[in-house]
Amino acid sequence: MMKKILMAGAVSMLLASSSAMAGQLDTYKNMLANKQCTIKYEYIYQDERDKFVTDINRYVMKYTAKSETEEKPNFAGVIVLSGDNSYTERELGPNHYCEIKKDGYVYPFKRFETDKGIKYQGNKEGQHGILAFGAPSDNKVEAHPVNDLRELRYGNEYGGGEIATMLDVIYKDETALRPGKVYWLAASGSLSSGLTYEDYQWAGANGDVDLIRYYFNQGALTKIASVHYVKKSDGSVSGKHYVVNIKEFSSVPDENYLKLPEALKDVTKYDKEGK
C-alpha cells in the first residue's frame, strides 16, 4: 500500500515537473495565435556543402555571377505580425527583401544600403529593362491582392522554409490544407550553462527524423536548433542542421515596419471598393 502511494506520488511529481518545464513555449504560442508579435532573428545555415541551386538558377547562372547562387548564406530576418497585417524581411548581403501584407494587399520591395545611404526599390515592372534609357522607376510599388488560395494550401509561411517550420511547431496554423508534420514534445530539461530547453520531435514512416530544440534563458526564447535526418532506401542517412538565434521575440508588434517607407510610391490600382 505504502509502495503504491509512493509510486503515485512519484509519478504525479514527475508529471508536474515535466509540465512546468514544458510550458515555456506557451507565451510564444499565444503571441503567434493572437498574431501580435515582433521577431528578429539570425539564421545560421550549417551545411555549407549543400548547394543552394535550383534548376532555373543553373540555367540562368551561365549569365549571372555564379557565387551568388553557389551557397546558401546566413541571413538575418524580421517578422512582425499585427492581426492580419504582417511584415517579413530577409537580409541577403546588402539587400533586404521586404514584404508588407496590409489590408488584403501585399507590397514587395527591396531595401539596400549604398554609399549614399539607404535606398528602396519597388517591384514595378520595367525598372531593370535593358532598353529603359529613361529615368528608372525604381521607387514604385504595385501591390497585389493576397493570394488566398496559396494561404489555404500552405498556411502563413512567415519567414519561409526552416523559419516557418520552427514557428509552426510553436503554433500550428490548423487552417492550412497541407497536413504538415506533427511534432510532439520529446524531452525538456536544463543544461549546465543555466539554459533550459524543450525538444520537439517528428518521425516519418520510413525512418526520417526531425528534432527541434528550443533554448530558453530564464524563460526567454534565445535560440532554436534543428536537425533533419532523411533515411535513404539503401539504409544510409543524410542530415541537415540549422541554428536560429532569436534576438527579439516580443508581444508588441512594431507598427513602424507595417508602414510603406516614404521613399516608395504606391502605384497600386485598387478595386473600386477601396483598399
Added chain:
Amino acid sequence: MKWNNKWLAGALSLQILLGSSIAFAEQPAAEKYRSIIQSGNFYVEYGPKGWGLRDYVVAQNGVRMSGLKLEKMFGTTGYPAVRYENGKYYKFVNKGTVKRDEEIANKEWKSYQNYESYQDAVVVSDTYNNAIVRTGGMRSFDVGFFGGISGGGEYPKKTTGVVLEESNLNNPYLNPDAHWEKVRARLSLPAALKIFAYNDPYMGHEYGENEPVFTESGQVEDNGKQRICDKYTSVLKDNKGNVKAEMLYTAIYDEKGNLYKINKVCKINGKVLPVDELEIVTITDVLPEKAIDMPKSKIYAADTGTITDLLKNPTLVEEIK
C-alpha cells in the same frame, strides 16, 4: 378532387424535372472524352493554337508518352519528352524539351528581375500538378534577352534519351539534377482535365481535393462569341470536412460540339482567383501516325553514380534506328 390536384402537381413537377435534366445535361462529348481517357488508348494535345510549343500526352496498351509539338510556318514537329513502357521510364532531350526549359527559365528570370512576391507563384499557374502545366495553358511571346539571342541556335539536332528501371526510381545515387522524381508528373494529363480524368493513375491531387462534379450547362461568351459550356465544381475540404474553397471548371464547346477550352477559377473568401486556362486542341482515340513510337535515338543508362557516369561516359543501352 384533392387527390387529383396532387397527382396533377406531381406529374407537372416530374415533367419539369425531366425537361430540366434534358436542358441542363452534360454535353454528349463529355462522356465520350471520359471513356476515351479511361480506355487507356488516347491522344490529347493541349496548349495555345498557332506557332509555338504545345504539349501532348499519348497512351496505348500500357505505354505512355508525353512530349511537345512545335508548330512552325512549314509544318509541325513532335518532340517526345518522357515515356513509360514495361517498367522503364525514358527521358529525352531534343529541340522541343530544350525550348520548353527555356520558356520556363525566361519566365522565372522575368519574375526574378521584377522581384515578384513569393505569393505570386501559385496564382499565375497551377503548378501543383505538373511542371509542364506551368506554361501549358499560356504562352508569352515576350522572349527574354537571354532566351532570344544567346539561346538561339543551340538546340540539339538529334534526340537522345536516358532510361531508368521503375524499381530504381528511389535509388539514392541517382543524379539529383536529372529530377527523376518528377518523371511521373510529366506523364500526367493537364490538371484542368480532372473533369474527365480525375482517377487517371498519373493525375496529381492537391490537399483536400474532391472529384469535380457536373453542376449545370449554360452559355458563356468567349472571344465575342456565345458558346455552350458545362460547369463543374470541385470542393477543397479541410480534415474536419469543412468546405474551404471551390474550384470552378468551365468546359467550353465550339459549334461542332467539340471541347476547345477549360477555364479554371478558385472561389475563395468571396473572391474569384484565376487558376488555369487550358486550350484543348484534340482529345481522340485515333492515335496520329507514329505518335506512340519510340523516337529514333541513342538511349543511355541513367546516371546512378557509377564509375562510367563519373567519367561522363554513360553506357549505351540501345539505339533505335
